[in-house]
Amino acid sequence: MSGVSSESGPVPNHVAVIGAGLAAVSLCAALRAGGFTGRLTMVGDEPCHPYDRPPLSKQFLAGESDAAQISLQPAEWYLAQGIDVRLGVPVAAFDAGTGRVELANGSALVADVLVLATGGRARRLTVPGGQSATVLRTRADAEALRDRLSPGVRVLIAGAGLIGAEVAATATRHGCHVTLVDPSPLPMEHAIGPHAARALHAQHAAHGVTVVSGGVRAIEPGRVALSTGASVSADTDTDADAVVDGDRDVDVDVVVAGIGIVPNVELAEDAGLDVDNGVLVDSEMRTTSAPNVYAIGDIARVSGTPHRSEHWDNARRTAESAARAILGQPPEPRRAPWFWTDRYGTHLEMAGLYDPDAEAVARGDIEGGAGSVFYVRDRLCVGAVSLDRPLDIRAAQRLIDRRIPLDTARLADEGVDLHRLLVARA
Amino acid sequence: MSEQQPVDVFAADELGDGDAKTIPAKAAGWSDAITVFRDGDAYYALDDTCPHEKASLGEGWLEDGEIECPLHQSRFSLKTGAVTCLPATRNARTHQVEVIDGRVWLTPGQSPVDAG
Numbered sequence: 001m002s003g004v005s006s007e008s009g010p011v012p013n014h015v016a017v018i019g020a021g022l023a024a025v026s027l028c029a030a031l032r033a034g035g036f037t038g039r040l041t042m043v044g045d046e047p048c049h050p051y052d053r054p055p056l057s058k059q060f061l062a063g064e065s066d067a068a069q070i071s072l073q074p075a076e077w078y079l080a081q082g083i084d085v086r087l088g089v090p091v092a093a094f095d096a097g098t099g100r101v102e103l104a105n106g107s108a109l110v111a112d113v114l115v116l117a118t119g120g121r122a123r124r125l126t127v128p129g130g131q132s133a134t135v136l137r138t139r140a141d142a143e144a145l146r147d148r149l150s151p152g153v154r155v156l157i158a159g160a161g162l163i164g165a166e167v168a169a170t171a172t173r174h175g176c177h178v179t180l181v182d183p184s185p186l187p188m189e190h191a192i193g194p195h196a197a198r199a200l201h202a203q204h205a206a207h208g209v210t211v212v213s214g215g216v217r218a219i220e221p222g223r224v225a226l227s228t229g230a231s232v233s234a235d236t237d238t239d240a241d242a243v244v245d246g247d248r249d250v251d252v253d254v255v256v257a258g259i260g261i262v263p264n265v266e267l268a269e270d271a272g273l274d275v276d277n278g279v280l281v282d283s284e285m286r287t288t289s290a291p292n293v294y295a296i297g298d299i300a301r302v303s304g305t306p307h308r309s310e311h312w313d314n315a316r317r318t319a320e321s322a323a324r325a326i327l328g329q330p331p332e333p334r335r336a337p338w339f340w341t342d343r344y345g346t347h348l349e350m351a352g353l354y355d356p357d358a359e360a361v362a363r364g365d366i367e368g369g370a371g372s373v374f375y376v377r378d379r380l381c382v383g384a385v386s387l388d389r390p391l392d393i394r395a396a397q398r399l400i401d402r403r404i405p406l407d408t409a410r411l412a413d414e415g416v417d418l419h420r421l422l423v424a425r426a
Numbered sequence: 427m428s429e430q431q432p433v434d435v436f437a438a439d440e441l442g443d444g445d446a447k448t449i450p451a452k453a454a455g456w457s458d459a460i461t462v463f464r465d466g467d468a469y470y471a472l473d474d475t476c477p478h479e480k481a482s483l484g485e486g487w488l489e490d491g492e493i494e495c496p497l498h499q500s501r502f503s504l505k506t507g508a509v510t511c512l513p514a515t516r517n518a519r520t521h522q523v524e525v526i527d528g529r530v531w532l533t534p535g536q537s538p539v540d541a542g
Contacts, residue, residue: 077515316512338499340497347497390496391485391487394494394499419444
């Protein structure tokens with residue numbers, strides 16, 4: 001019995017999590033850490049124990065870490081935590097009213113509370129032949145791609161966002177000839193601002209990657225047809241970059257599509273929950289349509305906010321919020337969003353949000369390779385981005401979360417210690 | 427092995443409040459580099475490598491008696507090494523550190539004596 005009662009009703013006897021990624025594991029950990037002693041079941045369609053995804057495009061793809069190293073928890077942990085883990089079993093359907101979950105292998109379970117943590121799947125190119133492009137979402141995807149990356153292999157990557165750019169960087173380390181194609185002349189500018197985006201994007205050409213501003217028109221065996229506005233050659237020390245206008249074909253060995261994910265919301269849709277670019281939830285991750293069903297991680301969209309978040313930190317935070325709600329504990333204050341990317345040996349972090357109308361206050365020289373830009377509105381930090389200076393982001397997170405008024409002159413002064421910035425001055 | 431031998435690592439006033447100094451593994455005579463932290467008037471020593479992934483706790487953010495890993499924001503108690511915030515699941519190893527006559531003495535491998 002887990003008979004602890006609370007404002008929002010008794011703590012459930014059985015919580016079942018559909019999905020087995022970071023959000024699912026974080027939820028289980030938070031429930032147990034919060035004193036939950038009831039039944040806990042986790043159902044995942046992949047055959048392996050949950051693993052960490054960020055390394056899939058970085059250390060794991062580079063061959064520097066193995067499956068055991070990216071495992072989120074050792075197998076014994078699930079046993080010790082009393083979690084009934086069902087792996088390699090897709091969920092066929094669930095009924096929100098009864099809490100009954102039908103598994104694809106014909107078995108079923110019934111829980112008082114269901115938590116949907118089904119994540120997303122890689123988006124596919126819709127151009128002719130687009131289905132043939134490799135994607136990178138699962139550990140199996142990463143293993144298959146890693147086996148194809150070797151010196152001299154010609155790799156074309158569609159999409160220069162987080163995954164595409166990281167795969168490009170890792171592929172160069174394998175000695176591949178890399179072409180990176182994106183319709184945006186400055187990928188990620190909308191998310192991290194122009195200074196950091198320029199610094200990051202310039203790294204590709206500097207590392208020998210052919211950067212093409214354009215799109216993929218069609219994929220044939222060994223060949224990709226591009227529609228290009230202009231392309232920048234891989235020459236690192238030239239100001240006479242080859243610019244090619246119009247369409248052209250590129251001979252390739254491997255095509256990778258890194259164009260985002262599609263949230264796995266079909267189960268929720270089939271169950272009749274409110275779905276609109278994600279499963280709609282309240283601020284505690286409870287679905288707006290069924291009080292005993294929660295949604296966390298990539299699939300959840302908080303009602304009234306415009307976007308889902310697909311970041312690692314969001315998976316953890318939403319899991320912790322749901323766990324608190326399930327345990328009847330009051331919500332914790334929201335924290336600034338946070339993500340990072342690693343490429344070519346540099347580490348970028350972003351906290352809060354890029355606001356093009358905010359004042360951009362520089363600390364260090366981000367375009368020179370190490371520094372930060374803080375975005376400040378009405379003396380409050382709303383976001384910050386940093387290249388190779390993660391402590392600046394540790395400070396920014398606290399500035400944002402605690403709404404500490406800033407003196408922008410002190411913020412820009414490297415002589416002022418970051419910790420001192422957290423002490424508000426009138 | 428001389429694991430329990432105190433090592434004179436630096437002058438106590440070399441470290442300001444909230445600062446950290448990392449002693450290379452070789453100099454510490456230990457399997458990992460060890461970082462000595464100063465929080466107020468207290469000194470603490472932890473294995474420098476975050477138990478979660480390869481990151482230097484010495485480059486982390488020190489606040490409220492805890493050190494936060496610069497990479498993934500795991501937090502550890504300076505006093506006990508206990509994880510206070512995921513994603514790390516293993517505690518950080520702590521070591522005895524004492525200030526004697528203005529010098530910081532580190533004893534790698536010996537758990538700190540709880541003066542409190």
